[in-house]
Amino acid sequence: MLPHCDLVVNHAGSGSVIGALAWGAPVIALPMGADQELNAERLTALDAGITLDPMTLTSDEIRRSALSTLASDSLRLGAQRVCEEIDEIPSPTTIIEDCERLMGQGRSC
Numbered sequence: 423m424l425p426h427c428d429l430v431v432n433h434a435g436s437g438s439v440i441g442a443l444a445w446g447a448p449v450i451a452l453p454m455g456a457d458q459e460l461n462a463e464r465l466t467a468l469d470a471g472i473t474l475d476p477m478t479l480t481s482d483e484i485r486r487s488a489l490s491t492l493a494s495d496s497l498r499l500g501a502q503r504v505c506e507e508i509d510e511i512p513s514p515t516t517i518i519e520d521c522e523r524l525m526g527q528g529r530s531c
Contacts (some may be wrong), residue, residue, distance in 0.1 A: 424441055424442060424444070424445045424447065425445050427442070427445065427447045428447060428492060429447060429448055429449075429450065429488060429491055429492055430442035430447045430448070430449050430450070431449070431450040431452065431484070431488070432449060432450075432451065432452070433451070433452055433453060433454055433458055433476075434449070434451035434452065434453040434458040434459070434461045434462040434465065434473070435456070435457070435458055435461070436457060436461055439451070439461050439465055439471075440508070442471075442501075443465075443470060443501055443504045443505055443508060444505060444508050445505065446498075446501050446502045446504075446505035447501055448470055448471045448472075448491050448494070448497040448498055448500070448501040449465055449470065449471030449472075449501070450471060450472055450473075450474060450484070450487055450488065450491055451465055451466075451471055451472070451473045451474070452473075452474055452475075452476040452479065453473065453476070454476055468500055468503075468504055469496055469497060469499075469500035470497065470500040470501040470503070470504045471491070471497060471500075471501065472487060472491060472497070474487060
């Protein structure tokens with residue numbers, strides 16, 4: 423579903439945020455606990471989404487925030503920038519191959 427989304431509203435869990443940003447979709451974060459607050463703060467700092475307080479949020483605020491986020495060039499560009507950075511992260515297979523090669527040379531990873 424994520425490849426077809428222009429915007430994602432989620433609880434700001436690590437997997438949910440990375441999943442949305444891996445497709446370049448800005449996020450409206452509604453953090454409620456665990457690592458979610460930190461993820462939401464970083465998301466906002468990267469200009470790849472916004473954070474709303476789920477305890478005081480109204481349906482009208484969600485609607486307004488969704489419309490403004492969809493219209494925001496800076497949030498779309500921020501999410502796309504993070505998407506490009508995610509694309510540059512080496513795959514686990516590549517990292518394992520590099521470690522095996524280095525260990526074969528008597529070096530550690």
